[in-house]
Amino acid sequence: MQVSDVISLGRVKADFAMPFNHRVVGQHYLVTNDLGDHLFLTPDELRRLSEGATVPGDGLYERLTAANLIAAKVDVKAQADRWKRKHQYLFYGPTLHAFVLTHRCNHGCQYCHSSIVGMDRTDTDMSIETAERAVDLVFQTTSPGVNIEFQGGEPLANWDVLQHIVEYARQKNALAGKTLSFSLVTNLSLMDDDKLDYLIDRKVQLCTSLDGPEDLHNKIRIYKDGNAHASVVGWMKKINQRYKDMGLDPNLYRVEALPTITKPGLTRWKDIVDQYVEVGCKAIFLRKLDPFGFASRSYKTLGYSMDEFLEFYANAAEYILELNKNGVQVMERHAALMLAKILTDQEPNYLDLRSPGGACVGQIGYAPDGSIYSSDEGRFVASMGDEMFKIGTVNDTYHHLMTNAQTRAMVMAGLNDGQPDCVNCVYKPWCGQQVEYNYKTQGSLQGRMRDSVWCKKHKRVFDWLMARVERADPEEMKIFERWTSTRVLDHYLQDRSALGDNAE
């Protein structure tokens, strides 16, 4: 279907429609505006929109009005307020603060992004002094909400500093009064009952990696001191039971796990999904292998083309949908984030799907030596010997970090409206940029979307999703709508008014 077969330039009524983009999806043209409204139109309906050939009472007029596609019918004040609500993240600084507590790790995962070292290299641990300076900076963010995420290496290897950061941040928050939460990304192999008691008591959210069934997980996530799969699954079940025993809703409170999809997993989409369901997960985030760090060096054995990934994705997502129809409530996280933007007025603030992208203004990453990077990915690039994304150190001021030339360049390059291809793309209101990915894969912050695998992935996943939405029956629509319903996990929020237990 060529748009030139539908729209005749000489007949376009330029002031009738709001600015819109379009793309063929299934049997229809998908049309979106900058507010994120969408509509599926037949070719004839698209022609009538472009020519202003529709009048009140003909049905199309009412649908176009509801989707804010008729310029004269748009309530500008109400829509400006709506746009502002959906872009709240533009009004404050970074929310996500990723602390790399150490480069040490006891796993040798074949795709590992980080510059990991052996467990004896305690010299790569973050010190208490650096940790305190980093926390001081965290509390200078203008964001009302702050999540401190512990990463590594294996962050549990630097346990004393992890505990110190939790206590120090809680004390600081007694004055700052921010919405403070902590999360820990761990392989769980160094977990023990005492650590778990502390983490549960301090409401630290736990996230781990699970690549699928035992043979697949252990093949990739190499752990010479034991069975990596048995360890992670055992702890996940134990922790989920603890939440249950505390009376927390098991649909909301459980260990979050993420798979990284490698070549051996491409044909195992059913096994991977089944493993997540078996261990009690309610969400699966099907992630493609990133081009950062060690992963790029092992790309030959683990890597695959974007087309192969997208085939895997569609198979897995269809299977997840089928499970839901059979009463198993599990969602694909990437689809759920997209659907929240498409079907509701929510902005999940997922940093890869916003404009500008998350670099510097959505998240910052703190390395053990006190270096500060645009993001986790920025630090991965640094671990490959390129300090492009270093925006300062813990000795700098917050003002300097947020306003220096690198930060400004990354924000500018991370805008969809600054990308020649994105400005004409039907998915622009829901999509986003990652400047680190552009730089790593295409050599510049800006990149070139028509040749970009980032763009290809987003476009094709949006295509799959919108084609499913276009032909969804009521049961499927209900499932998609359920995936978009978000509830605040307030159990994980720290008490904003009281001093931490250890505070003087």
Ligand code: SF4
């Ligand atoms: S990155 Fe690609 S899919 Fe996303 S808005 Fe830009 S052109 Fe569209």
